[in-house]
Amino acid sequence: MKIKEKLSPWVYPGIANRDKLKALNSFTALSVDLSQFIDICVLAFNVDRDDVMGRTRIHDCVLARHAFAKIAKENTTLTYAAIGRFLGRDHATIHHSCRTAENYIETYPYFEERYDVCLKLLKKMEVVKDAGDLSALASRIELLKQKNED
Numbered sequence: 001m002k003i004k005e006k007l008s009p010w011v012y013p014g015i016a017n018r019d020k021l022k023a024l025n026s027f028t029a030l031s032v033d034l035s036q037f038i039d040i041c042v043l044a045f046n047v048d049r050d051d052v053m054g055r056t057r058i059h060d061c062v063l064a065r066h067a068f069a070k071i072a073k074e075n076t077t078l079t080y081a082a083i084g085r086f087l088g089r090d091h092a093t094i095h096h097s098c099r100t101a102e103n104y105i106e107t108y109p110y111f112e113e114r115y116d117v118c119l120k121l122l123k124k125m126e127v128v129k130d131a132g133d134l135s136a137l138a139s140r141i142e143l144l145k146q147k148n149e150d
Contacts (some may be wrong), residue, residue: 024136034072034086041068044117055088066104069097071122124141 042049045064052064065087070081073094080091080098087094104111 001050002107033079034076034083037072037075037122038068040118040121040125041065041071044114044121063114065110066101067111067118069094070101070115070120073098075122 041064045060047061047064051061080094084094086089
């Protein structure tokens with residue numbers, strides 16, 4: 001027999017059990033795969049993924065890290081700390097990286113060009129993801145039509 005843990009009424013008033021809380025979180029939580037963002041930056045800056053995730057101070061790798069931090073912060077609801085945990089850094093480093101990326105966009109044409117490539121790749125990735133969702137939806141509609149005809 002499985003014993004259910006009681007949820008404190010002080011956490012979410014009116015929610016009686018964890019199942020309701022899980023249902024609430026499935027609709028409100030943003031599931032983000034940061035590895036897709038890092039892959040975009042790796043492609044745009046033409047560097048190795050391990051170098052971007054690591055501690056190397058090669059100029060292009062550092063630029064890719066700055067671009068990743070800014071893209072992740074602008075396109076998700078994640079905190080600086082959550083983004084930092086993904087890279088193995090703290091929140092202050094990610095905050096500094098976002099500010100540095102903003103400065104580079106204004107003053108460093110190479111970075112601005114590569115950052116724009118990252119944004120274009122991100123948009124294309126979203127289009128492909130939406131197309132995949134649409135094809136799955138279309139196949140479900142076809143199955144429903146076939147089921148209704150039978």
